[in-house]
Amino acid sequence: MTEPITVPTPQQIIEPAISGRTETMVLNMGPHHPSTHGVLRLVLELDGEVVVNLAPDVGYLHTGIEKTMESKTYQKAVVLTDRMDYLAPLSNNLCYALAVEKLLEVEIPERAQIARVLLTELQRISSHLVWLGTHALDLAAMSVFLYAFREREQILDIFELVSGARMMTSYFRIGGLAYDLPADFLPTVEQFLAIMPSRIDEYEDLLTANPLWLERTVGVGVIDAQAAIALGLTGANLRATGVAYDVRKAMPYSGYETYSFEIPIGKNGDIYDRYRVRIAEMRQSVKIAQQAAERLRELGPGPVVTPNRKVAPPPKREITESMESLIHHFKLWTEGFKPPRGDAYVSIESPRGILGCYVVSDGSPKPWRVHFRAPSFINLQSLAHMAKGRLVADLVALIASLDPVLGEVDR
Amino acid sequence: MGIEEKAGNLGIVTTTLETVVNWGRTNAMWPLLFGLACCAIEMMGAQASNYDLSRFGMELNRASPRQADLMIVAGRVSRKMAPVVRRLYDQMPEPKWVIAMGDCAACGGIFNNYAIVQGVDEVVPVDVYVAGCPPRPEALIDGIMMLHQKVMREKISGKKEAPIRLDQPLVQVK
Amino acid sequence: MDNQTVLAALRDTVGREIRAVSEFRGDLSVTLTPAGYLAAAQFLRDDPELAYVFLENLCGVDYLGRKPRFEVVAHLTSLRHRHRVCLKVGCDEPDPTVPSLTPLFPTANYQERETFDLLGIKFAGHPSLTRILLPDDWVGHPLRKDHPLGDEEVAFTFNQERIYARKPFARE
């Protein structure tokens, strides 16, 4: 490592400027929307139009989700996870559910596992579509936004079909799914997956060889693999530097080891490579989702929650017939379940990178502590490293290419 | 070339100045580009291809508060963000309106804790509340139509109508 | 790579600093003294055989009523061996301090600032330990167990008159 990597704070940039010790200018970008990516404030130190240093100031969306979760029972806290990374609520649900399931050691039925994979892959596509639309919008390519949201609406329609909500589905519960998939789920998904590859071609037609796009992205915001790992960069941003690390392959969860897919990687670690990697990831997601849909078809109907009545409530029908079920139902909704003492950490590959969830149980029905390793939050640290010496205009492209979601940054 | 071509044989149209001004205000209302959290994604959805907010002359989001006359507070307002929201509101030129989009902006939503302001009406006066977490794009469009109707009722001389508060009995907007 | 190999390697180097070892649900976690925490992280990162170069997660937990009260948890991942180790270190009031991992892993910077902000744990050797999520003039550390949630009374039809009379509605 040549130069030590530093992550400055806003104060460290502002103070020398106020005291007049520097020749450079300090400029405030935000907190009201520096680009289309939410309430982020950037303190820039500029020499003319060149960024000398910068420090992100986050926390404008701090929601206290981790504290609030401590006051809810395990099952009720699922709702809060949706609102963290609001472009990929299902990934958050999955990560939290997996962590609590690890504490409880419950088995998830096959059908629920496959549905989880299928829906999180759809979620990945929809999240990448928002990234693509807003990234292009930031670089003044308006039409891509309209194309991307066209397909996103189709995915949201699928989510609405299964859960009744477009975005905040809270569909993955501890022990399985909230309820069974509807009958017309598979045809709708298959129809969507059939058209999606050609739609991705359309986006690529608009951007991949577009000279304006290339001009703004190739060779901009470069980071090498070593610095990326040191700074904790994950997800497509890390893979664009050539490191093929994907939790779905490295430490598989939910049965990802049984699906065949590739990890797209880049070479140069610039904005263009991140774009290529994410586009390729969408294609891989379609592939995984197709395999999952096939398996669901083969498997046929079956249970979608664990048979362990101490964790998941019995079906409604049973409650009217059996006293024991009634008691279980009552206990679960009034008190909740009590995982054994201990802590568990689980990480998954969310659309933004490695999303981790650390849950500590003290044996009571409420989590003692829940911590989320938020990929956007940690990815944001590398912004200064990448932006140094570039123009302010490149910075907007850079923020978009990191794909931070401020709800997750601040939690 | 001009309005007489479109209007055909209409001849002379008489109306009040008030109606014309209000009509102008409703049909070219420029919202401030102001997404805070998850609701902002649905706001984007409302502006995108499927819901197409530009049908109502509202697609032109302004990034600068000086050029905007509608603030759609889309998302939760944290204690750190609240002063910024007020400042942006103060920077907007008169006349200006505010829509509180989503449960969080209306009343704090599911986040009843130390970090979130329990309703943006503690920070800026709100004209229309849109419920939902997040509200569907249709709900947002409905809220905007409701605001348009409210603007149409405004008097040119008098003050603005009092905001529709949560604590008032529901006003049926006709 | 499995838990036993890593544990044996840790025992060889920082064996005297290890306070407790636990394997829960297949995950290895090692509780160390502050000095051992830093040494173990450095060893795990620099040993060419192990190569735990990636600090995946760092956070703090407040175990109110236990001694020591606070615990900092760091998850180190070896990208090569696809294995994760959890290092824990305790610290206590009145001045909870643990050594900072930022000089070893730049990615710890934000995570340690977040832990400081929300739990009030100090990290010795951190280059710029300031609040990150909350405003600079905020008093208290909300994730501590003795900090209230800070919720307000919810308005329903039966109590809304009383609540709205107090609520500071904004003016033009």
Ligand code: SF4
């Ligand atoms: S109302 Fe719901 S969707 Fe909207 S900002 Fe709040 S939590 Fe997010």
